[in-house]
Amino acid sequence: MLLRFTKMHGLGNDFMVIDLVTQHAQLSAKLIRQWSDRHTGIGFDQLLVVEPPGNPDMDFRYRIFNADGGEVEQCGNGARCFARFVQDKRLTAKSEIHVETAGGPIILNVNADGQITVDMGAPRFSPAQIPFQADTEALTYTLEVGEQQLQISTVSMGNPHSVTLVDDLDSFPVASLGPLIEKHPRFDQGVNAGFMQLIDRHHARLRVYERGAGETLACGTGACAAAVAGIRLGHLVSPVSIQLPGGSLHIEWAGPGQPVMMTGPATRVYEGQIRV
Numbered sequence: 439m440l441l442r443f444t445k446m447h448g449l450g451n452d453f454m455v456i457d458l459v460t461q462h463a464q465l466s467a468k469l470i471r472q473w474s475d476r477h478t479g480i481g482f483d484q485l486l487v488v489e490p491p492g493n494p495d496m497d498f499r500y501r502i503f504n505a506d507g508g509e510v511e512q513c514g515n516g517a518r519c520f521a522r523f524v525q526d527k528r529l530t531a532k533s534e535i536h537v538e539t540a541g542g543p544i545i546l547n548v549n550a551d552g553q554i555t556v557d558m559g560a561p562r563f564s565p566a567q568i569p570f571q572a573d574t575e576a577l578t579y580t581l582e583v584g585e586q587q588l589q590i591s592t593v594s595m596g597n598p599h600s601v602t603l604v605d606d607l608d609s610f611p612v613a614s615l616g617p618l619i620e621k622h623p624r625f626d627q628g629v630n631a632g633f634m635q636l637i638d639r640h641h642a643r644l645r646v647y648e649r650g651a652g653e654t655l656a657c658g659t660g661a662c663a664a665a666v667a668g669i670r671l672g673h674l675v676s677p678v679s680i681q682l683p684g685g686s687l688h689i690e691w692a693g694p695g696q697p698v699m700m701t702g703p704a705t706r707v708y709e710g711q712i713r714v
């Protein structure tokens with residue numbers, strides 16, 4: 439059987455998107471790893487799956503798998519591509535799309551200028567919600583990574599994030615420290631490791647070593663987590679422009695309990711079919 443898919447990206451964070459509303463496929467971690475291979479497969483950071491909703495108040499169920507085949511709770515750049523995909527495929531005529539994810543409900547809005555704004559829900563901070571091993575909730579924690587002691591903030595955007603402030607993002611050893619933080623034993627389910635360089639009160643630069651995918655050109659939930667961490671620490675003021683290697687995201691957050699609003703592009707690259 440041939441499975442139709444669309445290759446998409448959000449600021450270079452790239453996806454294979456499949457519609458399992460009108461098609462059927464038996465997914466496995468092994469198959470996803472084969473597809474994600476950049477030499478012998480399609481090549482992507484995440485697989486995004488569109489399914490019918492379980493909850494009748496929602497329009498779709500949105501499932502996310504990392505390149506390593508693991509299913510995860512949330513993906514911000516993917517959420518924007520999801521909105522573009524379900525419109526392009528005429529799976530909905532709505533411009534406001536309510537979607538359920540394993541990380542909680544999110545709301546996607548396709549703007550008149552083609553940009554997409556996602557209500558990512560409220561960030562969570564308690565160690566149990568990340569999950570992160572700590573006795574009490576704090577704004578920063580000291581994390582022992584190899585020989586180093588890093589000061590990190592932790593944020594759940596449905597999925598787990600750590601944010602470390604750095605002086606020089608270009609020379610920071612993301613490739614060597616990222617994997618050590620991603621799999622640090624204090625993060626029971628792993629973590630997306632973000633490294634942020636502040637520019638001014640409304641601008642910051644960010645690189646993210648993603649759980650299950652390695653360093654990507656952009657991470658939407660990572661940008662939300664970094665903006666939230668910077669605002670909580672008093673370094674940043676909403677709205678914040680987060681500059682990632684693949685481009686910038688506009689993030690707004692009014693404070694604790696309020697949703698994080700992320701705006702940015704979603705790009706279709708090509709349509710394909712693969713034998714399953």
Ligand SMILES: N[C@@H](CCC[C@H](N)C(=O)O)C(=O)O
Nearest residue numbers: 513514515597649657658659
């Ligand atoms: N690229 C994503 C995040 C994808 C999931 C992440 N790697 C995880 O394991 O939680 C984004 O744009 O948010």
